Amino acid sequence: MASRAEPEEAGERRDWRDVARDAADLALLGILLVLAAVPLVTAGAAVGTASAAVHDWTRTGSWPSARTTVRRFGRSVLPGAPVSLLALTVAGLLAADLAALATGRVPGGPVALLVTALVAAGLAGYAGLVVVEVGGNGGGRWRAAARSAARACLDAPTRWAALTGVTALAALLAVLVTPAAVPILAGYTVAALHAVAGRQRFATGAAPVPTHPELP
Numbered sequence: 001m002a003s004r005a006e007p008e009e010a011g012e013r014r015d016w017r018d019v020a021r022d023a024a025d026l027a028l029l030g031i032l033l034v035l036a037a038v039p040l041v042t043a044g045a046a047v048g049t050a051s052a053a054v055h056d057w058t059r060t061g062s063w064p065s066a067r068t069t070v071r072r073f074g075r076s077v078l079p080g081a082p083v084s085l086l087a088l089t090v091a092g093l094l095a096a097d098l099a100a101l102a103t104g105r106v107p108g109g110p111v112a113l114l115v116t117a118l119v120a121a122g123l124a125g126y127a128g129l130v131v132v133e134v135g136g137n138g139g140g141r142w143r144a145a146a147r148s149a150a151r152a153c154l155d156a157p158t159r160w161a162a163l164t165g166v167t168a169l170a171a172l173l174a175v176l177v178t179p180a181a182v183p184i185l186a187g188y189t190v191a192a193l194h195a196v197a198g199r200q201r202f203a204t205g206a207a208p209v210p211t212h213p214e215l216p
Contacts, residue, residue: 025063029053030187036073040088044080044142049073050187051135054194076140083142087127094120124171125164126153131190132163132197162196 029050036046049072056064064072098120100106101113129152134145153160170189174182 025057026187026191027184028187029190030185031183033186033190034183037084041081041084042077043087044083045073045076045140046080047131047190048076048080048134048139048142050139050190051131051194052139053135054190055132055135058191058194058198072139075138079140079142090123094123121164121168122160124167125160125162126150128163128167128193129153129160129197132193135190135194159197162199163193166192166196 033046033050036049037043049069052072053064053069056062094116097106097116098113101108101116126149129149130142130145133148133152134140134142137144166189170185170192173185177185
């Protein structure tokens with residue numbers, strides 16, 4: 001993946017070729033993310049590693065080297081396995097609950113369906129912020145990212161709401177687009193989470209996410 005910092009360093013304006021290059025890089029990132037997440041238990045490591053790569057890209061203009069990315073992924077597999085199982089379990093339970101309410105198999109009606117949908121959206125927004133935070137600490141420190149994201153949601157509800165909107169839009173697009181395009185959408189979603197979280201952090205005056213130093 002190329003660096004987007006080169007035109008800026010040379011004092012040149014970015015043109016359509018730079019935009020196309022960024023789009024291709026993010027598409028490739030999404031494809032690699034989905035492939036790495038296929039075993040399911042590695043989904044957490046794949047998402048964390050992808051988020052760390054986007055974190056580097058948005059701040060330095062350059063993607064991390066393949067060696068750094070592989071090292072991050074390998075280091076994140078074990079810490080990310082419980083996260084993968086927890087996320088899949090929660091998502092499955094919420095999906096089953098929403099389906100049961102929508103079809104009338106359980107009581108509650110439209111009110112219960114709306115409340116459940118709002119809870120699911122809020123959890124998705126929180127999860128999106130966790131993904132951003134874990135990208136800032138190297139891709140594997142999920143517990144620290146979860147605590148930091150929880151504090152951020154309480155301190156800046158607008159950022160939480162903004163990320164909830166991003167995840168809701170991504171879910172809608174995942175349903176509408178062809179299945180072959182879902183991996184590409186994954187890369188764009190991670191980048192959108194970082195972009196929105198960074199913009200909201202700047203607007204609220206919050207401290208930037210620290211970059212986790214690479215271990216030897």
